[in-house]
Amino acid sequence: MAQKNLFPKKLPFRDDRAPIFVIDGSSFVYRAYYAIRGHLSNRKGLPTKAVFGFTQMLLKLLREMNPEYVVVCFDAKGLTFRHDMFKDYKANRPPMPDDLSVQIPYIKEITRAFGVPILEIEGYEADDLIAAIASRMDRPIVIVGGDKDLFPLISERVVIWDPMKDELIDKKKIKERYGVEPQKLIDVRALAGDSIDNVPGVPGIGEKTALRLIKEYGSLEEVLNHAEEIKQKRLRENLIKHAGDALISKKLVELNDKAPIPLEIDFYRKRPVNTLKLRELFLELDFKKLLKELPATKTISYEQYKLVLDFEKVKEIVEKARKAKVLALDLESDTKDPMRGKIVGVSLCFEPPKAYYFPFRHEGLEAQKQLPWEAFSNLASLIEDSSVKKVGHNIKYDLILLARYGVTLKGLEGDTMLASYLFDPTRRTHGLDELSEELLGHTMISYKEVTKELAKEESFARVPLEKAKVYACEDAHVTYLLYEYFWPRLKEETLWKVFTEIDRPLIEVLAYMEMAGIKIDTAYLKEFSREIAEKLKKLEEKIYAVAGERFNINSSKQLGYILFEKLKLPKVKKTPKKTAFSTDNEVLEELSLHHELPRLVLEYRTLAKLKSTYVDALPKMVNPETGRLHTSFNQTVTATGRLSSSDPNLQNIPVRGEEGLKIRQAFVPEKGFLFLSADYSQIDLRVLAHYSEDETLIKAFWQGEDIHRRTAAEIFGISPDEVTPEMRRMAKTINFGIVYGMSPYGLAKELKIGRREAKAFIERYFERYPGVKRYMEQIVAEAREKGYVETLFGRKRPLPDINSPNRTAREFAERTAINTPIQGTAADIIKLAMIKIHQVFREKGVGTRMLLQVHDELLFEVPEKEIEEIKKIVRQIMEGVVELKVPLKVNLAIGRNWAEAKA
DNA sequence: TAAGTGGA
DNA sequence: TCCACTTA
Structure with missing residues (x-):
């Protein structure tokens, strides 16, 4: 919404005073409603097409014309003086459709938020208000609209601009187009009539004849006076017979300029844009693109961010925080992986815009200024106090990091990342920075900015304290503000139940699973890798021999050249982006009927993928401290509500084929334990x-x-x-x-x-x-x-x-x-089952751990002695977690590795 | 259909 | 960034 003072449109006025831009609001509302194809609505199902079209028009006007004076005119409710005169006036117009009328209040609010005055006077149509302004405000006037009915208003001082067609219509244009003065168009219309507005006119006369008559005689009255002279019989008779109708018609189409409009120029002055209000409206209407164009107006002051370096001060703040309604919390660490990092500092916000940063493990010159580690226990006691409600952004991360220090977060009120996800699971990201930008209009300091003076390998621990304070406090502060933003919105919808009964309690379950990790047999994988390497080598040689040259088989580009250019094999299909010819599985399968190379490549690819993605990659990701593989379950990625897994992704470990099974065999339980796999049969x-x-x-x-x-x-x-x-x-x-x-x-x-x-x-x-x-x-x-x-x-x-x-x-x-x-729904069901299972496991204090979830399957590591008990618990919970119109069925399998536990 | 990863 | 491939 850059308010650049540019007048790209040259306005043809001699008068150089700033013009008043008079917008024909009602006509734009209808135009937007009927012109935009399809349907547009917000997340609550409110239709928004007209609001959207109107807003775009308004934006275009404000951007291109940067008006000093502007007003939007709307039709007022009820009948106008025209109905008194002629009861059938506009009788052919259907009433405003319901899905348009609900949008009108939004259109008005947006207009006001843009700082544009609204004019609406009972008993008058928008056209009359425009006419009144055009004739009685002694200023250059730009009528913004496209309706022909307004053409008669055009004069030396009045032009019409149609922002949709980007067309400027002035007196000269009208004369060129119609050959008459603009005002005479009234007489033309009176003669021709208008079926849409139910203006009778004279039968048999259309625009063309009307124009000819007016050009010849000068006005409607003169045409009627000279009706007798007209040669064509039908025309003459009609004119004489319907002279009365023509005169009434003229009254109907004549624009009334007597409306009691405000005459002080100040009424029309453009006011400042209320960006906050606009943001609120755009958010409610789900105008995502427009939202992005709004400038970040909210400035969050960093003045009340405090660096806490004194033990006494820690105690003081902790005591104050205990009485807080909600505590926003954020841990700073030196790695992205909560299973590896150490806690570098803690930030809190419970009385925005105040926020505190407690540095513990920064490195470098300032290290001795930091808080002693003993002070961390004070914070820990606050974190473990279940009477103090906590919110965080991606709090699972903090949960895990804290747990590694023996601290259990209690009183979890929620996670703003999760709130955002529930609110709109199709958002690209739910990062704190994007949400702040979009929802609060505040641009946060980026991590990159904070760490830009650091060497590549250096972590947050190297960030100077002052800088770290601002960054960390801002995280906690914005988290608090997002909490204030999302909570009422979640409570308003059915989402509150999903949030409190499914996704929120699941956070802790996932944290446990990630911390548990899973053991892999690295020695076995190493051996397997060697075997595959050997096979690949042989395949590679054979492929080169068959192809007649050496090339990179992993490069689809090079492979495409060999297959389609050199060997001239048929080009089956293009890649999805159509930038090249596809060499995917399906294509190679088909080509293998023509040549032996595709078959070999197919085999090579399967093995190479297996080796690089699983056999070689997995052992590298084993945590040195725990000796296990800790995936991360993401709760805010999929559009359907499923979980996803990454670093490494343990939800796409191969299962089919001989080689797939061999990889699953590498996943093994701890000594004295067995795997128990439980999968829902046909849950979908x-x-x-x-x-x-x-x-x-x-x-x-x-x-x-x-x-x-x-x-x-x-x-x-x-x-x-x-x-x-x-x-x-x-x-x-x-x-x-x-x-x-x-x-x-x-x-x-x-x-x-x-x-x-x-x-x-x-x-x-x-x-x-x-x-x-x-x-x-x-x-x-x-x-x-x-x-x-x-x-x-x-x-x-x-x-x-x-x-x-x-x-x-x-x-x-x-x-x-x-x-x-x-x-x-299937995803919700298994999530609910996980929550219950976790709860029962904790109550009973069993040694069994839930390790993985693969959409319809759960994998447990069970002490041998517990097997029978756990089988019973798991089946009972999974099958009984909800009652559907059909039974839920679970298949259980036990094994000494993941391959066995699948059978 | 959707999500994550590896290679070029 | 694109392509291919794994799972559900």
């Missing part, structure tokens, strides 16, 4: 059965049938015992496709059949499972109406494209609408 399909209430599906699950076999029997129209393995495989793919929201196209590709055939399969499926079809139609309709979908527990996912005019985008949103409630 069971959730689908619950949602759809499909009788066949529900019955199949209650009878414990093999669901893919049942599906095969249904779609092939045979009995279950007649189903061949091939049929079952196809049915399985279809079930899979339904749950993952696969398109008919995707299904065709997966089954390697024609698209029509795939479509026929899907149709057959819907015939046999009509409830599923009903569910899909219903959920898509609901999504269209609300603009979002939700899980059984109220977790939401916005679907902005659900009404998009772009078919691809819309269909994608539709598949998402079908899939998210299913996958998200």
Whole structure:
């Protein structure tokens, strides 16, 4: 919203006083509403198309014209003097649609927030107000609008600017276009009439004839006076017969300039933009792009940030903090990995804008100025005091770091990162800095900025205390402000339940799992790596021999050259970005029918991937202190509510094929322990059965049938015992496709059949499972109406494209609408089970630890003696965690490694 | 379909 | 940044 004083449009006025820009508000509201295709709504389902279009127009005007005087005119409610005169005036106009009228208050608020005065007077239409301003304000006037009805107002002193067409219409233009003075357009319209506004006019006369007549006689009255002279019979008769109508019409279309408008120029003065208010409105309306363009206006003062260097002061602050409503807390460490770093300092904020930084382990010249480590216990006692509510941003990190110092955080009120995620799980990131920028309008100091004078390998511990203070205090401060932002919003929605009953309690469970880690057999992996290296070497030589030259097989570019240029193999398809020809699995599979090279490359790739991603990478990530692998479970990444795992990702460890199993064998329990794997059987399909209430599906699950076999029997129209393995495989793919929201196209590709055939399969499926079809139609309709979908527990996912005019985008949103409630509900179910299991484990004080979650599977490390007890607990909790219309079923397996525990 | 990782 | 590949 740069307020540069540029007048890019040359305004054709002799008068060089600043013009008044008079905006035809009502016409823009309608234009935005009807002109923008598709549908736009915010996360709550409020339609926003007109607000958006209007806002863009206003922005364009303010940017390009930078007006000193400006006003938006709106139609007032109720009848105008025109109705008194002619009761059918505008009788053909339908009333304002509901989904437009709800937007009007927002449009007005935004206008005010931009500092633009609003004019609205009972009994008058916007056009009349504009006419009054144009004729009675002695100033240059720019009417902002595009409506032809306003053309008669144009004069030496009045022009019209249409920001949408970017067209400036002045007197000269009108004369060129119509050949008459602007005011005469009234007479033209009176003769021609207007069916939209129900202005009668004279039958048989259109704009062309009207113009000709007015040009000839000068005015409507003169035309009527000379009606007798007109040669054409029909025209003459009509003019004489309908002279009265024509005169009434003139009264109707004549713009009334008598409206009691404010005459003081000060009323029209542009006021400053209220960025805070705009931000609030844009946030509510979900105008993300506009939000980003708002300047960061909020300046947070760092003046009240205190560096605490004195033990006595620590005690004082801790005592004060105990009485705080909520304490925002942030730990500074020297690594990103909470399983490795040490605590360098602690920041607190409980009375914003005050905040405190407690440095403990900084390095360098100032080290001796810091707090003695004993002071940390004072903070620890505060952190362990469950009566003091804490919030943090990504608090799991702090939880783990603290736990390594033997400190257990109690009284967790929540996590602002999680709050942001629940509020909109499709956001790209939930980083403190981005949220601060976008939601608070405050630009934070970046980590990069703070550490820029440091050498590459140096950590936060090397940051000078003053600088560290500002950075750390700002983190705690902004966290507090985000807490104030999100909490009321979460409480307002169904999200509060998901937050307090699922995601918040899960934080601690995940922290435990990450801290537990998992053991891998590094010696075994080393040996395996050597074996693969050998195989790769042989394959490599063979590939070079077949290709006739040496090249980098890992480079898809070089491989593409060999396959398509040198060997002239058919180019099957392009890469998704269309920048090159694809060399992916599917393509190589097909090409292997023509040549032996693709097969070899396929084999090489599988092995190379296995080696680099798993066999070689995993041992490097073993924590030297614990001797185990500690993944990080991210709770705020996926759009559906699933978890994700990284550093390393333990949710995509291979399972298929011989080599895959060999890698799973490297994951082993501690001595004296066994692995117990518990996975939900067909949880997605069971959730689908619950949602759809499909009788066949529900019955199949209650009878414990093999669901893919049942599906095969249904779609092939045979009995279950007649189903061949091939049929079952196809049915399985279809079930899979339904749950993952696969398109008919995707299904065709997966089954390697024609698209029509795939479509026929899907149709057959819907015939046999009509409830599923009903569910899909219903959920898509609901999504269209609300603009979002939700899980059984109220977790939401916005679907902005659900009404998009772009078919691809819309269909994608539709598949998402079908899939998210299913996958998200399944994710909620397993999260709930994890929370309960963790709780029972702690109550019973068992030695068993939950190690991993892989979407529908949990992996435990169980002392041999506890096996039977734990099996019982796990099954009972997982199967009983919610009651659906179908039973939940869990498969348990025990093993001395992860491969065994899968069978 | 979605997410993470490795290699160029 | 793009591509390919692993899991669910």
